[in-house]
Amino acid sequence: MFAATILTLYPEMFPGPLGISLAGRALAEGRWSIEPVQIRDYATDRHRSVDDTPAGGGAGMVMRADVLARAVDAALDRRPDVPLLAMTPRGRPLSQERVRTLAAGPGVTILCGRFEGIDERLFEGRAIEQVSVGDYVLSGGEMAAMVVLDACIRLLPGVMGAASSGDDESFETGLLEYPQYTRPVEWEGRTIPEVLRSGDHAAVNAWRHARAEADTRSRRPDLWERHGGARIHPPSGARHEKKDR
Numbered sequence: 001m002f003a004a005t006i007l008t009l010y011p012e013m014f015p016g017p018l019g020i021s022l023a024g025r026a027l028a029e030g031r032w033s034i035e036p037v038q039i040r041d042y043a044t045d046r047h048r049s050v051d052d053t054p055a056g057g058g059a060g061m062v063m064r065a066d067v068l069a070r071a072v073d074a075a076l077d078r079r080p081d082v083p084l085l086a087m088t089p090r091g092r093p094l095s096q097e098r099v100r101t102l103a104a105g106p107g108v109t110i111l112c113g114r115f116e117g118i119d120e121r122l123f124e125g126r127a128i129e130q131v132s133v134g135d136y137v138l139s140g141g142e143m144a145a146m147v148v149l150d151a152c153i154r155l156l157p158g159v160m161g162a163a164s165s166g167d168d169e170s171f172e173t174g175l176l177e178y179p180q181y182t183r184p185v186e187w188e189g190r191t192i193p194e195v196l197r198s199g200d201h202a203a204v205n206a207w208r209h210a211r212a213e214a215d216t217r218s219r220r221p222d223l224w225e226r227h228g229g230a231r232i233h234p235p236s237g238a239r240h241e242k243k244d245r
């Protein structure tokens, strides 16, 4: 079973949306578990303080290394076998590859930051993988932790239905997924591409692959470059033409 431990100042935020729908059903079925831990329980002063003003001045508050280290060490004692992550916009961007590896393991411990950040000495003193969910700033790491968990949970055995292995979907192939259509066949004068109604599976697959490539190239040149698309289709007029069929 995939066991998540969440170190947070807001344990009541969990499971939150992960208690509903696909993840919620999987939680009820015992396919994963979640243990939110109140970081404040590791404070030692009578105000139970977890933060203080930033050294060098500036706005906001910084989470204390000593308090966080006690929370982290207790979690490591309980679950020495699981990866320890901290959610921060300064972290390495989350990838589908990292998600796949995490989901294949025994679980994860996630430290959620709040305020202006975490005392850097925590990351010097403990082996913690810093992870970002994107180049924007959330009000805390909790939503980001939910993103990590949601992405992992849907990959756990038995969680996704038959539609599942998800081999075609965005990023699993290094490309964006091809566009989808469903009934009605005509909507506001627009029809479903003919090939998808042809019953010719080889033609459908070829069309989907071509659209996945064209859409990745136009929407996500960064992904396309990494995919090696530029090598397969050398720079030419073809690279710049808009193929929004």
Ligand code: ADE
Binding pocket: 087, 088, 089, 113, 131, 132, 133, 134, 135, 136, 137, 138, 139, 140, 141, 144
């Ligand atoms: N905390 C605040 N913003 C974040 C982000 N983009 N990713 C991960 N954790 C965060």
